[in-house]
Amino acid sequence: MFLGRFLSIFSSKSSIFAIASPHYQSFLVPSFHFDNASCQMRHFSAYPRFDFGSIREPDDAVALFREMMRTRPLPYVTVFNKLLSVVVKMQQNTLALRLFDEMLQRDVPINHYTLSIAIDCYCRLKRPDFGYAILGSFFKRGYEPDVVTFTTLIKGLLLVGRVPEAAKVLWKLSVYQLCEHDEYTYSTMINGLCKAGGTLEAIDLLCLLEKEKGSCKPNVYAYNAVIDGLCKDGKVDEALQLFSTLGDKGISPNVVTYNSIIEGLCNRRRMDEAEDILKKMIADKVCPNVVTCNIFVTAWCKDGKVEEAEHMLVSMKEIDVQPDIVIYNALINGYCMQGKMDEAVRIFQLAVNSGIKPNIVSYNSLMNGYCKKGQVNEVSRLFNMNSSFKSLNSQLRILLVVDSSFKTQIHDYLNSQLAQLTLSAQS
């Protein structure tokens, strides 16, 4: 049985932890001994120390920002930049831009790091043109955009599929000697090309870099992007071929490399080969992570082997990998697809009891399952548990998959909910 073999593969992983444990220990030991001097400096500093680690919600960041704005003299620009970075890492790009705007309006000192963060936010919001506009502020304030700034803009253009423009920026960097490109620049370009459907062009660029003399050789991120692109294009054998050459090139595959290959094989239902790659991964001392586990769980669920897939939760505990909502959702959906709603709800509860918050995907899977069984009352109950404008569009999408005999009933129900939500929003 595949699951049995899978578990036995994982059980051999204890050796990995044995090897890795000294690193874990040194990582966990607090570094008081060499931080004493700086602690004392801070203790006597006139500036308060702002605790960015305590930021959990966007509101926390706003509260800290307000506190910083009230502090006199104002904190250094580095402190404001740090706060903006924390907000960006929370994927609150609009909020980061709002804070940035307030800094400009209230004449808080900024530097080229601040401007790069703002460009990054616009790019992440898929508005690279606004990012470009900020380049003007660089020159106005006497700063020069550097390789990070340009790489960020290239990434932004690629994110919205503007491949030729991104290539042009890359080309201009060299021709006009605006700055020296680095590994990030090329891996960003290669990844963007793959994500925009241009895996072949990405391979061409990769080959060009491999032949180029100099220090800017493609790294594991660039190879991962191409391997993943090939797998997603269904060209798993080509991905395997490239994967097999990595060792000779001095590139160590990491967990993402292995996950992409495993996913490519699983999607083609080449499960035995996926298992072989997992074995190789463990032999190479690369620890499987939650994504690795989820790839197998998803594949088993699609094959209708949901009970077996559920055993993965046990395996994960054994190897100290924490399940996340993605893996619970894969199982919930697996049971829903089989019409086993009691089992689906049990997994839902298991997630909640484990402290994992269900999300829109969890609710949609359950609603879809109940719709398929015609249990409209359960659908309404779930809808009321999770009704908001944000999720409404996703919930309406279930109409596409429910049996036609229930469509009218659910459609009327959702319309009445929509009307109520509209009214409450207006009031």
Place this chain on the structure above:
DNA sequence: TTAGGGTTAG
């Protein structure tokens, strides 16, 4: 305590 990179679910 200052900026840029990858993989997963309905």
